[in-house]
Amino acid sequence: MDSLNERYLTLVRKKENMKKLSCHCGEVEVEINLLEFEKFIRCNCSICKRKGSVMSMVKNENFKIIKGKDKLKIYQFNTKVAKHYFCSICGIYTHNNPRSNPKMTAFNIGCIDEVDTFSLKKIHIADGQNHPLDKK
Numbered sequence: 001m002d003s004l005n006e007r008y009l010t011l012v013r014k015k016e017n018m019k020k021l022s023c024h025c026g027e028v029e030v031e032i033n034l035l036e037f038e039k040f041i042r043c044n045c046s047i048c049k050r051k052g053s054v055m056s057m058v059k060n061e062n063f064k065i066i067k068g069k070d071k072l073k074i075y076q077f078n079t080k081v082a083k084h085y086f087c088s089i090c091g092i093y094t095h096n097n098p099r100s101n102p103k104m105t106a107f108n109i110g111c112i113d114e115v116d117t118f119s120l121k122k123i124h125i126a127d128g129q130n131h132p133l134d135k136k
């Protein structure tokens, strides 16, 4: 394959890999670069239990906030390592950087229009109640 063709294909692939995440009011928009969702997660820690959202994860560099960065608020608690972001206007949880792996972004897949969160099978339950970093 010649290099021009290859470049074109890379562009096409890139476009297909983009998923758009938005909060409810639309002030916050994010582009997520991923081919397939690696896994679906729910977590039983004190905050996730309250939010009840189904999440997936990407590396931070594949999560680009394209609109409304100034509308996002951060909520932190306990060790204040994890950053939990939500839209300051509509209150919707969009994403967080988990304490166990700050290089990753966990995001609310309910914020992606094309995903029907109610049809998902095999949702992994993360045991955030017994966080690995709390063990001595």
Ligand SMILES: [Zn+2]
Binding pocket: 023, 024, 025, 026, 027, 028, 087, 088, 089, 090, 091, 092
């Ligand atoms: Zn919003």
